[in-house]
Amino acid sequence: MGCQLTHIGGPTVLIELDGWRILTDPTFDPPGRRYEFGFGTSSTKTSGPALAPAEIGPIDVVLLSHDHHADNLDDRGRELLQTAGTVVTTVAGARRLDSSNVAGLRTGGLVALDGPGRPALTVRATPCRHGPPLSSPITGPVVGFALSLADVGQVALWMTGDTVLHRPLRRIAQRLDVDILLMHLGGVQFPITGPLRYSMNSSDARELIRLTGPRVSVPVHYEGWSHFREPSTQARDRLPGVTWLEPGQATDVGPP
Incomplete structure (x- = not known):
């Protein structure tokens, strides 16, 4: 299995996986806007x-963890969705986007994709809770994505999406056989809700890596926005041995 990752910024990563060109959570607006x-x-x-x-x-597949927060889908990112082959997101997001190239998934649901000259690709939605207990009706539905290639037993890549480390995430982490783990971090907090957190921090990442046991672990979505509360320098100190991507540069994370 060959895989290259290019970090565009925030949660946006170009995944080039055995002939598939996959983009996560498109965000392309310039900085400065609130x-x-x-x-x-x-x-x-x-x-x-x-x-x-x-x-x-060209992009074959967009993995959109949720459409209703601009740090995961902004104005220029929305424009890109129209040109992608397939967009996979939440059921609620698919209704809002209302396009023939958009598929909506609930946790556990899957989409199977075929393309000429490349192995079949399965995209399965994994659980997310984008905040503390009972926050889902407020923060809205979010999913992660586990990507599998035909005739390969393990999950080629798992993108966690924006989530805290909660019980369903722990359970799926122990069940999945993951090669590459793409983790959304940042320790998001807002002044109005004080110490409550809406995404994982480096301590959660360490635990998720322990539960999952991936070959490669890659943090993203940990800087570039004012609502991130864990400094990136602290995350880097606390997560030795993970792969930190250089923005704009393709990094080969394919087979050892």
Whole structure:
């Protein structure tokens, strides 16, 4: 299995996996704008994308963990969705996007994709809780994605999506045989809700890596927005041995 990862910025990663070109959570707006997330929460984008959409090339699949927060899908990212082969997101997101190329999944659901000259690709939705207990009706539905290739027993890549480390995530981490783990971190907090957290931090990442046992672990979505509370320097100190991507540069994380 060959795999290259290019970190565009925030949660946006180009995954080149055995002939498939896959983009996660497209965010391409320039920095400086403040976005409202609802219920008195907001965040300012502090850094822009390393690459523009025109520099990325054609996209076969977009993995959109959720469509209703601008740090996972912004205005320029929405424009890109129209040109992608298939967009996979939540059921609620698919209804809102209302396009023939969008498939909506609930946790555990899957989409099977075929393409000429490459192995069949299965995308399965994995559980997320984007905040503390009982927050899901407020934060909205979110999913992660486990990617599997035909005739390969393990999960080629697992993108966690925006989530805290909760019981369903622990259970799926112990069940999946994961090669590459793509983790959304940052320790998101908002002044209005004090110490409550809405995404994983480096301590959670260590535990998730222990439970999953991947060959390669890659943190993303940990800087570039004002609502991230764990400094990236602290995360790097606490997560030795993981793969930190250089924005805009393709990194080979294929077979050892």
